Amino acid sequence: MKQSQLVTKTRREAPKDEVSKNAQLLVRAGYVHKEMAGVYSYLPLGRLVLEKIEGIVREEMNRIGGQEVRMATLHPSEPWKQTGAWDNVDVVFKIQSRTEKEYTVGQSEEEIVTPIAKEYIESYKDLPVAIYQIGQKYRDELRAKSGIMRGREFTMKDMYSFHETQEDFDRFYQLAKEAYLRVYERAGLVAKATEASGGAFTTKLSYEFMVLTDAGEDDILYCDQCSYCANVEITDEQEGQSCTRCGAGTLSRAKASEVGNIFDLGTKYAKDFNFTFKNKEGGEQHPIMGCFGIGITRLMGVIVEALSDEKGIVWPESVAPFHVHIVEIPSESADVHAEAGELYRELTEAGVEVLWDDRDVRAGEKFADSDLMGIPLRIVVSEKTLTAGKFECVERESGHTSHKSISELIGHLTA
Ligand code: ATP
Numbered sequence: 001m002k003q004s005q006l007v008t009k010t011r012r013e014a015p016k017d018e019v020s021k022n023a024q025l026l027v028r029a030g031y032v033h034k035e036m037a038g039v040y041s042y043l044p045l046g047r048l049v050l051e052k053i054e055g056i057v058r059e060e061m062n063r064i065g066g067q068e069v070r071m072a073t074l075h076p077s078e079p080w081k082q083t084g085a086w087d088n089v090d091v092v093f094k095i096q097s098r099t100e101k102e103y104t105v106g107q108s109e110e111e112i113v114t115p116i117a118k119e120y121i122e123s124y125k126d127l128p129v130a131i132y133q134i135g136q137k138y139r140d141e142l143r144a145k146s147g148i149m150r151g152r153e154f155t156m157k158d159m160y161s162f163h164e165t166q167e168d169f170d171r172f173y174q175l176a177k178e179a180y181l182r183v184y185e186r187a188g189l190v191a192k193a194t195e196a197s198g199g200a201f202t203t204k205l206s207y208e209f210m211v212l213t214d215a216g217e218d219d220i221l222y223c224d225q226c227s228y229c230a231n232v233e234i235t236d237e238q239e240g241q242s243c244t245r246c247g248a249g250t251l252s253r254a255k256a257s258e259v260g261n262i263f264d265l266g267t268k269y270a271k272d273f274n275f276t277f278k279n280k281e282g283g284e285q286h287p288i289m290g291c292f293g294i295g296i297t298r299l300m301g302v303i304v305e306a307l308s309d310e311k312g313i314v315w316p317e318s319v320a321p322f323h324v325h326i327v328e329i330p331s332e333s334a335d336v337h338a339e340a341g342e343l344y345r346e347l348t349e350a351g352v353e354v355l356w357d358d359r360d361v362r363a364g365e366k367f368a369d370s371d372l373m374g375i376p377l378r379i380v381v382s383e384k385t386l387t388a389g390k391f392e393c394v395e396r397e398s399g400h401t402s403h404k405s406i407s408e409l410i411g412h413l414t415a
């Protein structure tokens with residue numbers, strides 16, 4: 001894409017009301033637009049990043065047998081009253097229609113997915129099943145000062161699984177845990193799985209997936225030797241104690257952000273909706289249910305918080321809106337523009353995603369914008385390029401510079 005045609009422009013100053021680093025950088029670089037506290041629109045660059053993150057999540061959920069759906073977002077109030085969430089869950093928005101009917105908007109979707117599953121699951125032969133979606137969620141959050149990391153509207157991947165036995169649930173739970181760790185790793189992050197108590201309706205164990213960042217709203221204790229990690233809210237352990245898991249390490253305390261979690265819901269929702277299936281012995285039985293969430297927009301915010309530097313955003317290649325940023329240095333010579341255009345055409349034809357800064361703007365401004373936007377590889381096209389026959393290539397993350405011809409670049413980028 002040509003940058004001259006991009007709807008958005010960068011801005012030098014962060015908006016005064018944004019206190020979080022992720023929102024400051026994302027607004028300045030033109031990825032998001034704030035509508036009100038906790039509600040953002042995702043602009044062309046931001047939408048591209050979300051699509052990349054969603055693609056990774058979708059691949060990993062499909063790999064463990066998840067079936068993607070798109071459930072309704074506007075919900076009748078009745079199933080929410082049936083499970084008790086209408087009165088007990090404080091973040092539920094309550095919408096009054098002019099017909100006096102009450103509705104809510106999805107803050108989670110057990111109330112919608114359980115009746116759907118009940119409709120089709122009749123026998124143990126229909127189990128297990130895992131249904132997921134990637135979509136908008138709405139929560140009446142009291143505080144929304146963490147930019148896109150805590151929204152009143154946000155994007156979540158939510159998966160719900162149904163099982164015949166506890167053993168089968170445990171098997172799937174383990175698969176999902178491994179899939180989650182792959183998602184975070186592919187998105188350029190190191191996540192730790194905590195052991196924590198379950199949600200509002202269950203005393204069963206759950207995992208929270210935590211990424212260390214000062215912007216996080218959770219406090220965790222983690223072992224400096226093994227993968228043990230616990231939320232400070234629930235554990236009796238203290239900082240400085242030796243690790244009970246491995247015995248070798250010491251527990252450190254840090255701020256972290258919860259980028260996903262998985263819960264064993266037991267038979268709570270199956271009972272609420274009178275959902276049973278015919279078991280092997282011919283009797284009726286409630287399925288065991290699990291729910292598995294990943295905060296897609298929160299993950300994007302955490303990537304910005306964890307990987308950015310003083311110049312701007314640093315996207316890992318896997319989620320970057322483009323792989324390459326061609327920065328054409330304006331010149332009297334029409335050849336520079338022609339050379340940049342040729343490079344753009346060849347890279348695009350080779351399947352490389354390219355943003356071409358073809359604007360008539362000073363070089364310094366272009367470099368500052370490029371650093372702010374965070375595309376992994378910058379290729380500079382200037383008069384010098386024409387004489388040298390090679391392009392200057394600068395890696396955003398390391399600042400490492402090299403010089404490559406077009407064919408070397410294509411070889412390198414499509415390897
Ligand atoms: P938190 O403790 O941060 O409020 P939660 O326990 O309410 O999270 P879940 O209801 O399990 O979270 O939602 C699943 C995932 O969705 C969370 O792990 C988190 O990554 C993300 N998430 C939850 N609330 C928000 C929000 N308000 N804005 C953005 N992402 C969110």
Ligand code: MG
Pocket residue numbers: none
């Ligand atoms: Mg919450």
